Amino acid sequence: MTEKMTGGEAIVQSLLVHGVDTVFGIPGVQTYGFFDALHAVRDQIRLIHPRHEQATAYMAFGYAKSTGRHGVFSVVPGPGVLNASAAVCSAYGASAPVLCVTGQVPSDFIGSGKGHLHELPDQLATMRSITKWAARIDHPAEAPGVMAEAFRQMSTGRPRPVAVEMPWEVFGMAAPVETPGTPAAYAQIAPDPDQLEQAARLLKHARNPMIMVGSGAQHAHEEVRALAELLQAPVVSWRGGRGIVPDDHYLGFTCAAGFQRWAHTDVLIGIGSRLELQWFRWPDPPANLKIVNIDIDPTQMSRIKPAVPVVGDAQAATRGLIAAVLNDGTPRASRRLEFEEIKTRVDAAITRIQPHLGYLQAIRQVLPRDGFFVEEICQAGFTSYFGFPVHTPRSFVTCGHQGTLGFGYSTSLGVKAGNPDKAVVSISGDGGFMFGVQELATAVQHRLNVVSIVFNNGAFGNVLRDQQQRFDGRSIGAELSNPDFVKLAESFGMPGYRVGTPARLRQVLERALADDGPALIEVEVERAAEVSPWEFLMPPSQRAQKA
Template sequence: MNDATRHDMTCAELLIRLLRDTYQADTIFGIPGVHTVELYRGLHDSGLRHITPRHEQGAGFMADGYARATGKPGVCFIITGPGMTNIATAMGQALADSVPMLVISSVNRRDTLGRGQGRLHELPCQQQLLAGVSRFSHTLLDPEGLPEALARAFAVFDSRRPGPVHIEIPIDLFNAPVTPPTHWQRLRPSPPAPATTAIREAATWLREAERPLVLLGGGCVDAADAARRLVEGLDAPTVTTINAKGLLGRDHPLDLGANASLPAVRRLANEADVILAVGTELGETDYDVVFDGGFALSGRLIRIDIDAEQLARNQHAALAICADAGLALNALAPHFPERLERRGSERTRDALDALDLPRAPAFADYAPLFATLAEALPEAILVGDSCATTYAANHLVSQPAPRRFFNASTGYGTLGYGLPAAMGAQLGRPDLPVVSLVGDGGIMFTLPELACAVEERLPLVILLWHNQGYEEIRRFMDDAGVERLGVDLRSPDFQMLAAGFGCAATRVATPDELTRALATRPADGPLLIEVDAAAWADTIAHA
């Protein structure tokens, strides 16, 4: 912007301009309130799309799904006080899964902060509350500091382990005049590159290994080509975690999937003499979903992560490399221009054959479900809540590309994520079909977002697995010998509820019925497909 075109604008106007022009935001998720009215001045004509969820938690989940599907930070405008406590759960999920999210909120006037005067939406310290579910939480006290605060936020997204960033703006600053910056270019700090000596040492260890194993996490999703070249050059069986699903492509012969908690893959892990772990926390919800501490590594562990502190957590690394996963994979791959012969594909196939997942009792009911989905919608993004179908999909589903599968069963493990996150994914990727995997218990947390899906005419499929309550918790209670309480729920009539929202809906009990429902899904609105879990299981058992 040159001097001839510069003029004073308000802090709120500058925020909109920076988000749109400097950071290329295109969508805002938010619910207006009396404290944010001035924040909305000018938004209508800005070219930014505003999506109005029915709850701030839904806004956060939508931003999360948008970010995971597109790779761009999701942006939220949230009201002071209750708006922020409502979105805190969604921020916690995004923090656990390293999802970039920018939460802009209002806060009370500067002269009232911390005074406990009982003002509207007042919290003792809103910034301190949100600091625990964000990479950082910042209170803007001078409107001239807005460009710097945003630059800090996007620096986190671009060059550190991402996650939510919270910037709160006192309501007396929205209309405060501010001089626009002379330079509007986005700061793009380079993410950390691996040390050349460390890459050489890692390459030497991997070349000398007899039984290598690779563990790829969600930090690798933007480096699929390099990841594929490397594992193929190493001829190494590879675990792709839940957030890395699709990284090697569909049904790659070296892909063990997200099955590190199952016996045959655990044996491979324990027998491996060198393990390369890239962009993965090595956390419980990826490697130990049976919660028995049985995932053990006895070989030398090479660990690559953008977060230096994470390198010291969960598993001891013999060689720790603090670097961006993509830069590290691109540096390692050229060390293996020709495929080494380690029986990698054979070892992978033997492990998967031993698991025989489609016929395993725990997955037999779900295998036909996902086979039907893969045939009808092979390119679909699958977005899951914490529910039975999601838990099965973590093991059964193979996707053609990264950013096509994510859910709330990892890390924080919230309920209510599946529907609004799928909406965010559909808004971000209108070119792809999106399927939301939800249960009859979890969908009740955010069911009102169905109104927003209808309002925005989002053509997503909501696959509702109806098993009369919280099946996973029922199982844990039964296994622990605890009398069932609070898990057998009375369900509403979901068909009637969907109709009340103006949403198309149907019930299915067989794979053929599901195929027909998917073939006739509307192009201009959501479709709720309710699967009677008991009837479905009976059909599969007698097939």
């Protein structure tokens, strides 16, 4: 069935058909037609408009990572796209299904180089360099097909950001458009049964298997846990895989605990993971280590070169591997006592990473088990990789290997938009928080009730430490002059608090979460008292090699 609609309306109809309920965006002259179409369906799609274009993409990222659904944002072309690009890079690196809807100069000016408003030399090429797929919609009638392909790209294979652009005048152009129908179910790559059988035979003789998980296994958490219990294998997560197996389960290992088993590992099973710990952060692998790699991305196999490559969806492949192991194996005795002893020993060792471990423990004591914790690049954030217990899938939100400073607070607002009934806590250093400080206004205006905890040590702490240690005590560009964060929060219309001990943080955080409104808590940190967490993130020999 065809219906006359504008280009903007055609895009919005496709969003509705694909189940989108939230768009993060800032309107501009090139995209007025899109936002006017959103106004017509404002009872079905909520628009959240932040105060910086970068935040639109971070919020879509947080929404996608915490819900498993598509995150959608819209910015103007040219500088708008470039402002959002850091967040798009994060989404690409962390495998998040994020859709960018942007404009373009009028059709007659594309590629002309005349300097039309917001013109880039080749915006489509720019977007294709940081997304999985990008396309232009040159006429309203093309919108349903192009949008369907955008959602297919996000929903099949490795989830990553995609982008669509539409010329300025096409957003408002009316034409007959084929009404988009309900999308069909997307078929994923099916794992090869022979490879699963080969993996099962390898595991049959494994004495100390280890499972390493990343964000690609979040939806397969039940299967991963069943496989781990069948093999009595510790499940180690670095960042993206946190919470797949709860940290209070005897098989749920942080990177710090997992390292204690690394030298004894004979078969490593990677599931939806880059295996960064294996190839980058931990010392040379144990002798005769064999790798079984389960990943939806075929290119992962050429990077890791596993003994058994299994290309396929993590859930289906892990389920198939369980069946193959059951057919070709015998039950294994529980290693609960052995593994609990390792975890207890590591928990005791990491207590020296103060003051941040104490603050993280205070947060964990207050945050509900299914509450969301959004990390940030700071000393407390690094410590959280191993020092903050995570108990549920998707509840630890990280920017992954891009390490984008300033990602945390904006992303947490997207997490809250996607999970309005769950508690959300964001942690940041003072340096990173100031990258997105303007989004305090967004939190208040849209009632995004995130509690932001800002650790204030008056510096880009990691940079300052590295400069002092590596350059004979010299430092440059690392020390910061900050506002009064409490007064700053209050000026935006939210309560601000200042604390100096973990006990006080626990008390104030409990109150802030109970109040169920946006809030900011400043944690005063004595810079000289901070203990570096890096010994538990990368062993000393590796740090020297990678520095």
